[in-house]
Every structure is written in C-alpha cells, then in structure tokens.
Amino acid sequence: MHYIVVDLEWNQPLNHQNRVYREVGDRLIFEMIQIGAVKLDSERRVIDSISVLIHPSCYLRIHPRIQRMTHLGPDELADAPLFNEAMERFMAWCRQEGDDFLFLTWGSDDVSVLQQNLDFFDCHPDMPPLCDIQHQFSDAFKLKNRMGLQPAMELMEIRPEEGRDFHNALHDAYYTALVWQKVPDIANTAEYARQPKQLIHPDVNHGRVKGEAFDSLRLAMDSETARQPKCPTCGRPCEVEEAGYVPQAADKYIGLAKCRQHGNILVRLRLRASQSGRVILAVSTAKATPPNIAYIHTKQLQIRQREERGLRVDPEQALLNAERSSVPFED
Ligand SMILES: [Zn+2]
Numbered sequence: 001m002h003y004i005v006v007d008l009e010w011n012q013p014l015n016h017q018n019r020v021y022r023e024v025g026d027r028l029i030f031e032m033i034q035i036g037a038v039k040l041d042s043e044r045r046v047i048d049s050i051s052v053l054i055h056p057s058c059y060l061r062i063h064p065r066i067q068r069m070t071h072l073g074p075d076e077l078a079d080a081p082l083f084n085e086a087m088e089r090f091m092a093w094c095r096q097e098g099d100d101f102l103f104l105t106w107g108s109d110d111v112s113v114l115q116q117n118l119d120f121f122d123c124h125p126d127m128p129p130l131c132d133i134q135h136q137f138s139d140a141f142k143l144k145n146r147m148g149l150q151p152a153m154e155l156m157e158i159r160p161e162e163g164r165d166f167h168n169a170l171h172d173a174y175y176t177a178l179v180w181q182k183v184p185d186i187a188n189t190a191e192y193a194r195q196p197k198q199l200i201h202p203d204v205n206h207g208r209v210k211g212e213a214f215d216s217l218r219l220a221m222d223s224e225t226a227r228q229p230k231c232p233t234c235g236r237p238c239e240v241e242e243a244g245y246v247p248q249a250a251d252k253y254i255g256l257a258k259c260r261q262h263g264n265i266l267v268r269l270r271l272r273a274s275q276s277g278r279v280i281l282a283v284s285t286a287k288a289t290p291p292n293i294a295y296i297h298t299k300q301l302q303i304r305q306r307e308e309r310g311l312r313v314d315p316e317q318a319l320l321n322a323e324r325s326s327v328p329f330e331d
Contacts, residue, residue, distance in 0.1 A: 036169025053080035115196030
C-alpha cells in the first residue's frame with residue numbers, strides 16, 4: 001500500500017459574459033491547470049513527487065489573480081499537455097508502485113473540482129476516491145474547526161521551505177504530506193473518502209442575495225455570485241475588477257464592479273461559517289462613490305505590497321475564528 005497526496009490548481013473565466021463561459025460554464029466552472037502530488041510509502045516516507053501542468057482547453061487566458069497566486073501563466077503552460085493526456089501521465093506515475101494506493105487531499109474542494117474536470121473531458125481513469133485528510137487531522141487532534149494548511153503546519157511546527165511557495169500544487173501537496181506524517185494513527189484514513197459535490201451556479205436575484213452556502217471560502221469567493229454581482233440599478237451582471245475584493249474584517253469584503261450603463265458599483269460580501277462547516281455568502285451592491293473607489297484602490301495596493309513581502313494570513317482560518325464583526329462596512 002502506498003499513499004498519494006494530491007493538490008490541484010485551477011483557472012476560471014476572466015469574464016462570465018464571454019462566449020466560452022456561456023457555452024460550457026454550467027459544466028466547467030473551474031478548469032484544472034496543475035496537478036501536484038507526493039507519493040509516500042507504507043511507512044509514510046516521501047518517496048517521489050510529480051507536477052503535471054495542464055494546457056487549458058476552455059478558459060485560455062489565465063485569470064490575473066490565479067497567475068499572481070500560482071505563478072502559472074501562458075509561458076509556463078504553453079507546452080503542457082491537454083487534460084486527458086495530463087491525467088494519463090499522472091495516473092501512470094501513481095501506478096508505478098502498483099495499484100494498491102489511497103489518494104489523500106487537504107479539504108474537499110479538490111475532490112469536486114477534479115470530478116467536474118473528469119466529467120467535462122470525458123475522462124474516466126480507474127482511481128480510488130480522495131480522502132479528506134484535513135478532516136482526519138481535525139479529528140486526530142480534536143480540533144473544533146477545520147484548519148487551513150498553513151495554520152496546521154504551524155501547529156505541527158513545520159516550517160515553509162525556501163523555494164517552496166504556497167499555491168503551487170506540488171508544494172502544497174508536499175506540505176500536506178508533512179502534516180499528514182504527524183497524524184498519529186492513520187488506520188482509519190479510508191473512512192475519510194469523499195464523494196464529489198456538484199459545483200453549481202446559483203441563480204442570483206437582483207441586487208441582493210440572502211445567503212448561499214459553499215464548501216469553502218475559496219469556492220465562495222470564486223463563485224459567480226461573488227465574481228459577477230448584479231447592478232443595483234438595472235440588474236445586469238457586472239464583472240468584479242481583476243484586483244478582486246479587499247477584506248475589511250475576516251467576514252467582510254468589499255470590491256468594485258462596473259456596469260456598462262451605470263458605472264462603478266460597490267459590492268459588499270458578508271460571509272459566515274455555518275454549523276456544518278460550510279461558508280455562507282451574502283452579497284449586496286450599491287452605486288460606488290469616488291471615496292469608495294479611492295479607498296478600495298488604496299487597500300488593493302496595500303495588499304499587493306504585503307503579499308510581495310510574503311505576509312499573508314489564511315483567510316479561511318480567519319473566517320472560522322471570526323466573531324461576527326459588528327463594525328459597519330468602512331466605505
Ligand atoms: Zn446597470
């Protein structure tokens with residue numbers, strides 16, 4: 001028996017109005033661009049690793065936010081194989097030590113994204129289910145909440161390594177493997193096998209949404225609801241600026257979108273973690289004033305500068321720990 005820790009990176013459409021998205025968006029919300037994996041033997045020693053890049057077939061332009069995070073862009077993906085060939089290479093690597101292995105992944109997002117890509121590309125490799133070792137980790141250490149990978153590393157006193165940035169599927173898989181090595185008893189791992197959830201596009205009503213549940217903060221922030229809020233005046237979907245949302249508190253984000261007819265729209269996101277571990281997202285929109293715009297642009301710049309200095313908090317964890325903040329939106 002061996003173990004394969006898997007992590008994925010994926011791209012998303014730049015614009016939800018574009019032709020490709022309108023054609024395939026209900027079947028492919030996120031398109032995989034990298035599979036990273038680390039192989040462990042039965043004693044949980046790291047014995048091999050692989051990174052398979054995937055040339056996108058649908059969303060050919062890499063979203064600037066994704067490119068900034070993953071450092072994967074057109075140059076890196078230019079010579080990469082298409083999805084089906086990439087999966088074939090990956091599965092061949094998985095089987096080098098035989099067919100008896102378990103797939104492990106941190107959380108359940110990757111399970112659903114992988115399944116959607118497999119379905120979309122009509123690819124049906126014979127593979128075991130993915131086990132959610134984030135859940136196993138919380139149970140093993142009796143944690144109340146699910147922990148992000150970085151806080152879990154801190155808790156286990158695992159330091160990030162030089163040249164291994166987060167948000168690279170290979171590095172994240174490697175760190176996940178190091179965290180999993182600390183789980184005292186792994187006899188129950190197969191019990192954490194996860195069924196993929198269907199990734200859907202909720203239909204958003206005019207202006208305001210009461211609240212909609214997602215499996216993680218990341219999926220909530222990448223959802224059509226968050227990326228494409230509706231203009232408060234005409235109800236048409238508007239695209240959020242590429243620089244994205246800025247946090248005001250762990251459970252509150254604001255950003256700007258533009259309606260072709262009605263100009264700048266201020267978008268407010270309110271999030272909360274539900275009892276069952278899901279993330280509830282509510283969106284409201286209003287006409288943006290010049291001070292709103294100046295404020296958001298300043299914040300975006302500050303965030304970029306902080307990211308460049310390597311300082312970042314785990315927003316997923318911050319949300320779990322957040323008391324509902326009572327401060328009003330500062331805009
Ligand atoms: Zn409008």
